[in-house]
Amino acid sequence: MTEKTDFTLAELMIVAASEAWRGDGEVLASGLGVIPRLGASLAKLTHSEGLLMTDSEAFLVEEPIPLGPRGDYQPRYSGWMPFERVFECVWGGRRHAMIGPTQIDRWGQTNLSCVGEYAKPKSAMLGVRGLPGNSINHINSFFVPNHGRRVFVEGEVDMVSGVGFKPERWNDGERSDLMQIRIVVTDLCVMDYDGPARAARVRSLHPGVSFAEVQEKTGFPLIAAAELRETPHPTADQLALIRRLDPHDLRATAIKGNPPGIRPAV
Amino acid sequence: MDKRMTTADVVGALRDGMTIGFGGWGPRRKPMAIVREILRSPVKDLTVVAYGGPEVGMLCAAGKVRKLVFGFATLDAIPLEPYYRKAREAGELTELMELDEGMFQWGLRAAGMRLPFLPTRCGLATDVVKLNPELRTIRSPYDDGEVLIAMPALKLDVALLHVNVADRLGNTLVTGPDPYFDHLFARAADQCYVSAERVEERLQLDAASARSNTFERYLVTGVVEAPFGAHPTSCPSDYGWDMSHFKRYAASAGEEGGWQAYVDEFVTPGEAAYQERNGGAARLGTLPLPVF
Numbered sequence: 001m002t003e004k005t006d007f008t009l010a011e012l013m014i015v016a017a018s019e020a021w022r023g024d025g026e027v028l029a030s031g032l033g034v035i036p037r038l039g040a041s042l043a044k045l046t047h048s049e050g051l052l053m054t055d056s057e058a059f060l061v062e063e064p065i066p067l068g069p070r071g072d073y074q075p076r077y078s079g080w081m082p083f084e085r086v087f088e089c090v091w092g093g094r095r096h097a098m099i100g101p102t103q104i105d106r107w108g109q110t111n112l113s114c115v116g117e118y119a120k121p122k123s124a125m126l127g128v129r130g131l132p133g134n135s136i137n138h139i140n141s142f143f144v145p146n147h148g149r150r151v152f153v154e155g156e157v158d159m160v161s162g163v164g165f166k167p168e169r170w171n172d173g174e175r176s177d178l179m180q181i182r183i184v185v186t187d188l189c190v191m192d193y194d195g196p197a198r199a200a201r202v203r204s205l206h207p208g209v210s211f212a213e214v215q216e217k218t219g220f221p222l223i224a225a226a227e228l229r230e231t232p233h234p235t236a237d238q239l240a241l242i243r244r245l246d247p248h249d250l251r252a253t254a255i256k257g258n259p260p261g262i263r264p265a266v
Numbered sequence: 267m268d269k270r271m272t273t274a275d276v277v278g279a280l281r282d283g284m285t286i287g288f289g290g291w292g293p294r295r296k297p298m299a300i301v302r303e304i305l306r307s308p309v310k311d312l313t314v315v316a317y318g319g320p321e322v323g324m325l326c327a328a329g330k331v332r333k334l335v336f337g338f339a340t341l342d343a344i345p346l347e348p349y350y351r352k353a354r355e356a357g358e359l360t361e362l363m364e365l366d367e368g369m370f371q372w373g374l375r376a377a378g379m380r381l382p383f384l385p386t387r388c389g390l391a392t393d394v395v396k397l398n399p400e401l402r403t404i405r406s407p408y409d410d411g412e413v414l415i416a417m418p419a420l421k422l423d424v425a426l427l428h429v430n431v432a433d434r435l436g437n438t439l440v441t442g443p444d445p446y447f448d449h450l451f452a453r454a455a456d457q458c459y460v461s462a463e464r465v466e467e468r469l470q471l472d473a474a475s476a477r478s479n480t481f482e483r484y485l486v487t488g489v490v491e492a493p494f495g496a497h498p499t500s501c502p503s504d505y506g507w508d509m510s511h512f513k514r515y516a517a518s519a520g521e522e523g524g525w526q527a528y529v530d531e532f533v534t535p536g537e538a539a540y541q542e543r544n545g546g547a548a549r550l551g552t553l554p555l556p557v558f
């Protein structure tokens with residue numbers, strides 16, 4: 001496709017996020033937040049129709065539900081998936097979730113609990129939620145709308161809520177082979193932890209972003225993937241699907257300032 | 267047999283230092299009429315066990331929480347529970363047991379099954395094990411030898427739940443799409459008090475409706491008729507959460523004397539005044555269900 005297409009950074013990130021689920025087959029795809037959810041929905045409608053999704057409440061749907069007020073749209077359910085069954089799914093490992101942690105470290109460990117000292121935190125966040133169980137049991141991807149050293153911290157995250165690849169955290173006899181981190185989609189790039197010894201690695205850079213800038217805004221050393229490339233632009237077909245899935249343009253509020261997908265030259 | 271009682275009867279059965287589990291999930295189907303009655307009472311030093319919503323924030327703000335056993339505290343649409351956050355950041359919550367949502371469920375389940383623990387991988391290799399030194403691990407006695415967390419039973423003195431319908435015998439119905447984990451709270455507790463939107467003489471249901479019954483009446487100590495008793499949290503399929511009330515509540519956490527003002531306006535005057543100040547039955551009954 002060679003035609004010129006206008007798209008926002010959010011739309012570029014939705015397409016990048018959708019790639020997280022490629023090849024997963026029949027697993028529950030849980031995208032938490034506007035961009036991850038649109039990414040999962042796009043994945044199901046394009047390259048990964050086997051994915052299971054819910055209405056973000058308690059029912060399974062085969063047609064991803066558009067975000068926001070539904071007007072005349074009537075969801076059609078294919079099954080029931082209350083929280084208790086989501087836990088069963090988590091423990092069985094048939095899920096791939098994408099969430100936005102408060103902090104992520106060089107080992108892929110994540111924090112959703114609090115920033116600062118645990119006993120008297122500078123900022124109390126949600127709590128660990130399901131992160132300990134999700135992270136050790138099934139595939140996880142992460143979403144970061146504000147790539148910077150506050151998120152990608154220099155040392156360990158302040159409260160390790162989700163497991164990672166730090167050997168010292170694992171004791172003899174504990175199974176670390178059931179966990180998997182797929183990708184990290186940020187407003188600058190797409191990363192993974194597939195470098196040597198599970199080092200964090202940049203797979204693709206968003207248009208106009210340099211590796212040096214990503215490294216500068218990350219608290220730990222990064223590796224550039226051998227095949228480092230530009231994050232693929234959304235196609236016209238993908239943009240049409242995104243518009244259908246997000247009729248109220250909630251994606252416009254997902255990234256601060258709703259910048260264009262191709263960063264203007266300065 | 268008649269298990270009907272009032273919120274005052276329920277709170278009258280509570281004692282200082284008790285471990286109390288609250289049903290529901292975040293801002294969904296919380297027994298708030300009973301919570302408000304607790305706020306009006308002198309009961310204190312509670313161990314609060316919850317998938318936390320505003321009940322956690324309110325009990326923290328009122329200084330009634332000695333220990334919190336939780337996986338999160340949130341109002342969903344307002345992600346960070348304002349008074350939980352305030353208490354945490356002031357260093358006021360000194361006894362915390364922060365657990366993975368699944369470990370939490372396992373703890374309730376173990377208690378309900380009268381087991382000392384249930385094994386799980388959830389929590390391994392995280393700070394959950396480091397910050398809760400009482401959590402022990404166990405090695406599988408079989409050939410795999412896997413090391414797991416032995417999640418201890420979360421035994422409750424009292425469970426407090428809110429449902430859509432109950433009868434005087436203690437039968438209950440949850441008509442919303444998700445029963446959450448109320449049944450496990452009921453099983454984990456020595457006493458379980460259930461408030462309900464409607465309390466009927468005796469449920470007489472068809473087979474399809476009977477499936478909305480999620481736990482047995484022998485688990486239920488008392489039932490309280492409390493219309494809009496989950497407000498400001500949601501009570502699907504009856505009504506949604508009250509965003510404007512949540513905003514007012516959240517804003518109060520940032521105001522000087524904000525909690526006292528909230529208590530004066532919404533708690534002290536009692537449940538009838540509470541409903542009136544939130545628009546009365548006409549408004550409360552039509553709060554739209556949230557769309558996700």
